Amino acid sequence: MTSRYILQTALLVYFSTTVLAMNYNLLRFQLSSSSVECQELLLQLNGTSKDCLKDRMNFKIPEEIQKSQKFQKEDIVLVTLEMFQKTSDIFRRNLSSMGWNESIVENLLATLHWQKEHLEEILEDIMQEENFTWDHRTLLHLKRYYLRIVRYLKAKEFSVCAWTIVQAEILKSFFFLDKLIDSLPN
Template identity: 55%
Template structure:
């Protein structure tokens, strides 16, 4: 009888872990696919980087983003969510000087919104209320400063075509960091 109870307890304890593991794996696959789609959309936006070399700038992405092993696994999801949200905000700014196809930008915004919705669901269901306070962490504040520098740069350059080309290249690289963070989140 005792062995039977122990077996049931063990199975009950393993089930949420297995479910969570499968959710992380599914999230990783969806996130990876979505990041690739966002990178493809960014590549479709015209702009010649070589014409804007003098406008390049180091926006100083936080080191925690470059080296995700410094983050706890659960917190990587918050960082990814913040990155997606800030990229979304950037692309809602004035890009009329770029000559970009508005449909591509809208598709990018839709893709970003879907990623954020998926992550928000995972954060709410899997990580619980206790981790929501992590959104005010030092890493998130560094990240907000990074994106603020990007927005300030765009405004200072009056949303010029070259400024947007520089930002497009910067944000393209962000999706590589997002994929690394997602790998860390899953492992």
């Protein structure tokens, strides 16, 4: 099943490298597909346990992301890139004690990596072609959100429950990411 996703991703890379930078309908579709793939992989990690409810924490995803403010297309690309980057950074951390299926984690990281590279190319094209200005507060709030997640994992010594809570939080962040992607203007 996961090899099917890898093939689809490879084909998307091959056919959409430069076209995607200009066609935001295609970009919306591609980002949504990657988001769904990441969510499916996260759900396969089987990280739910009622014993971990005591470890829950509100990581406070930035309000501007929760409310899907009317971002410009460039802002959405930048926020999405940051979310994929930080999610990747988190899942590259001390996973050895989790007992999660390594191939699922590797597929998640591969999907995130491919998407990050692709978004970096798109953002570079946008910055060259347009007068791009960015409100750095949103990005700063987003970085702080992911920093709270990392600090939580460290404070809980990367325990199974901590990873379960983080897995649920990352799934929640993908929900908000989906709303943000859906608001991508034409």
